[in-house]
Amino acid sequence: MSAQSPIRALDNDCLERIFVELRPKQGLRSLSLTCRWLRDACSDVLFERCIAYSNALRHPAEAFPPPHLWRHIRVLRMRGCFIWDPEYSDVESISDSTYQAVSDTVGREDILTDVLYAMPRLSTVVVHGVGERGVPWPILKVFLSAPQLSTFVVFGRLFSGETIASKASFSPGAITTFRYVHRNKRVRFTSSPAEKHVVRTVLERLSPTLHVLHLPSDSVPYRKLDRWDWSLLRELQLRGDGRRLLDYGVPLISILSRMPRLRSLSLKLARSGSEPLGAIWPPNSSVKKIPWPELESLIMTWLHPEEQLLRHLPSTLRDLHLRCWPRRYYPEPSFATYRSLRRLGKQRPDWVRKTPSASMVLQAIQSCRPISLQCLDLEYIADSNDIPLLRLVARSYPDLQYLQLCRYRMSEDLAQAPVVGTILYALRRGDIDTVIQESMSDALSPLRNLRALRLFLDFNHLLVDSDEWEGYDFDETDNLAVTAARHFARRASPTLQSIVVLEADERRVDMREFGVVRDPDGEPSVYWTDSYPPKRADASSDSDSLEI
Known part of the structure; x- marks a missing residue:
């Protein structure tokens, strides 16, 4: 590249921004092959993320990218178990089913x-x-002691095995983010x-x-949290x-009392x-x-009649989630899934999905x-x-910009559901639940700054079991989502840009995502977000617009 090339006049911040924008579009690699100067200039972005294989730590040439790229790496993802059977040397062929409980971490921490x-x-x-078996303690210490490391994340098991060495030998670096997430939230951890x-040792x-x-809640040292220094903690x-x-018997507000800068x-x-969970405060x-x-x-996943927290929320609060965990609409794992879990020695979850009534949520919002x-x-x-509740x-x-409503039907509604033939007719006409949706949308119409609306309206409970459904094409149930999106778009604020309608049954949860556009007269239309929005200003009656 010529020394007078205009791109050389850009400072490093501008160049990095250009390279970051090119990466998702698969254009950065091609650009890097144009000349040596650009190759060097974009290497920090091109090679900032890499994957390494925990199974081959004794052989860095097999586990990591080439050494000349190490100086560019910013995010390192480690895949695979840290304890393996030496008989299996091929990284790609090793799977959980072939592992034997062979402890072979000695020396690998020095290489790492x-x-x-x-x-x-x-x-x-x-x-x-x-x-x-998780991450062995010697390996975990190496990660957390790296002086340049700020974020450490584990998906799966953190550790399971022999007693760890004395904590006096543990000297961590300046870790600011520690995330330990159990992979399968449906299985009791x-x-x-x-x-x-x-x-306990790491957190101290x-x-x-x-x-x-x-x-994960089961690993939290509750008895110690109020004794340690959490002066910088922002998110918990x-x-x-x-x-x-519940076993600890101390209110959560007291346990988390030494986190003065907590924001999330x-x-x-x-x-x-x-036994229900007690009040946080x-x-x-x-x-x-x-x-x-x-x-x-x-985010709170239970409401207690004596809860005092909602009465003392600070004026800085912007996001409030009063929801269930796991979500009530998520399908229960099948019997075959439970049977496979038992073979792995895992416990079947028996979460009590205690969903509050609209009256309970109304009382909480009033407080x-x-x-x-x-x-x-x-x-x-x-x-x-x-x-x-919606009117309240x-x-x-009035300043709400994002609203999610997961509304489950009363048993009285389900008992009075129309017969199957009526539902089939309503599905084709797209006018089912009109009265309910009109009441809901009218109640929400004063929200003049709303930008995104996300709805679960429990449609599947209207589809009662019957032989009449045999052979029916359930793809037509998309009409329910389309009708709901159109209905709320007509009555919502002109600021509304997107509507998501969730649908769930015994097998899956689907999202129907719609965008909202308006013509010069302010009349709204909705369209699938995986298509281009219709150009209402110049659309004719026989247009090929993707409006629905």
């Missing part, structure tokens, strides 16, 4: 240390596919004593530097079975027994003022202090307060 130190730009390590020891050392922390997510929190709190906790708590004055996002929400997510069973939402939060 040398490789990580040869990656000066490395900031993120993501580990997945580790199997049931049980943490071994060794794993709990690992989590990392707590002063952490900004983001995600943990707990997910899983909430029984251990996600409590995706379910219960697996008859009960009336008899010693905490008198909310310990998270900067909180911006809150909230005035705040300027931008995002609201509600999941409830309809009752006599269904429409009053529109009146209390």
